[in-house]
Amino acid sequence: MFREDKALHPFWFEEAAEAPGAGRIGLTEAFLESLEEEIVGLELARAGDRVRAGETFGFLHTHRRSLDLRAPRSLRIRSINAAAVADARLVRQSPYGRGWLAEVEWDEGSQF
Numbered sequence: 001m002f003r004e005d006k007a008l009h010p011f012w013f014e015e016a017a018e019a020p021g022a023g024r025i026g027l028t029e030a031f032l033e034s035l036e037e038e039i040v041g042l043e044l045a046r047a048g049d050r051v052r053a054g055e056t057f058g059f060l061h062t063h064r065r066s067l068d069l070r071a072p073r074s075l076r077i078r079s080i081n082a083a084a085v086a087d088a089r090l091v092r093q094s095p096y097g098r099g100w101l102a103e104v105e106w107d108e109g110s111q112f
Contacts, residue, residue: 009028012096023103046080
């Protein structure tokens, strides 16, 4: 089940059934539509990196600007979606499918 709420905006989160406290994070369709620009690049933190709430864990690039992706909660990056980094168009084409950003686990006390 995807969770979208104001606390996560512009992100969605899907908890992994086999690993409570961990799951996938991506950008919401509503946020992506608000960009009104083509996505041309994606940079993400490396697997194993820890990121505090509000810190940048990546960048979303368009032809005109780069947007900071700031962690909605304190978390650790378990893995990144290499397919989305290689072809950032996936983020918009399939935001809840192949365009997810990273598999993460959040720090205790920092639940989604």
